[in-house]
Amino acid sequence: MKKIENECVNCGLPCLGNVCPYRKVPHYYCDRCHEEETLYYYHGEELCEYCLLKEFDIIEGSER
Numbered sequence: 001m002k003k004i005e006n007e008c009v010n011c012g013l014p015c016l017g018n019v020c021p022y023r024k025v026p027h028y029y030c031d032r033c034h035e036e037e038t039l040y041y042y043h044g045e046e047l048c049e050y051c052l053l054k055e056f057d058i059i060e061g062s063e064r
């Protein structure tokens, strides 16, 4: 999921409000493990590589 977070750094300058680049920073979190990762859209969910791979069965004997 995409989440907009306020990362105000208390820079000490007069606040720029919505123009400040720290005010609305997009973050992307996996729908299942909630880690911030590269996400893939899969069957209506936004999943990281790890959670996505858990959706697939490993072919027995092919593991390295």
Ligand SMILES: [Zn+2]
Pocket: 030, 031, 032, 033, 034, 035, 047, 048, 049, 050, 051, 052
């Ligand atoms: Zn995940």
